[in-house]
Amino acid sequence: xxxxxxxxxxxxxxxxxxxxxxxxxxxxxxxxxxxxxxxxxxxxxxxxxxxxxxxxxxxxxxxxxxxxxxxxxxxxxxxxxxxxxxxxxxxxxxxxxxxxxxxxxxxxxxxxxxxx
Numbered sequence: 001x002x003x004x005x006x007x008x009x010x011x012x013x014x015x016x017x018x019x020x021x022x023x024x025x026x027x028x029x030x031x032x033x034x035x036x037x038x039x040x041x042x043x044x045x046x047x048x049x050x051x052x053x054x055x056x057x058x059x060x061x062x063x064x065x066x067x068x069x070x071x072x073x074x075x076x077x078x079x080x081x082x083x084x085x086x087x088x089x090x091x092x093x094x095x096x097x098x099x100x101x102x103x104x105x106x107x108x109x110x111x112x113x114x115x116x
Contacts, residue, residue: 002033002037003030005030005034007034008034008037008038011023011034011035011038012038012042015038015042015100015101015104016100016101017100018100018101019094019097019098019099019100019101019102019103020090020094020102020103020104020105021101021103021104021105022080022105022106022107023035023104023105023106023107024106024107024108025108026108027108031106031108032048032050032076032078032106035076035104035106036048036076039074039076039104042101044074044101045074046074046075046076046104047071047072047074047075047076048075048076048078049071049075049076049077049078050077050078050079051077051078051079051080051081051082051083052078052079052082057082057083060082060083060085060086061082061083061085062085064083064085064086064088064089065089067083067086067089068086068089068093073093073097073099073102073103074101074102074103074104075102075103075104076104076105076106077103077104077105077106078106079106079107079108080105080106080107081107081108090103
């Protein structure tokens, strides 16, 4: 059973305005579940890719360009902190496309505390 979150409307507004949305917080609080629910409502065919999958994570880390050839926006990247190599490519794609809502990212750790 899905539990509606108070922030859903705010996230929809941000998605309509900005190309990247980052939702961070502790593990297992429903970040990905909420975004997957919003993606269903959105109806854009947003793919979800998780960096918990070690094969996907390895590709993202070693060949981010190939990663984005296989996984195109609109995209939900779960646990993005495990593949910081994606960030420069996301920036390039955002600068090139300027499409609101292209990237939804989730992360469970404080990015400022991550080594590198």
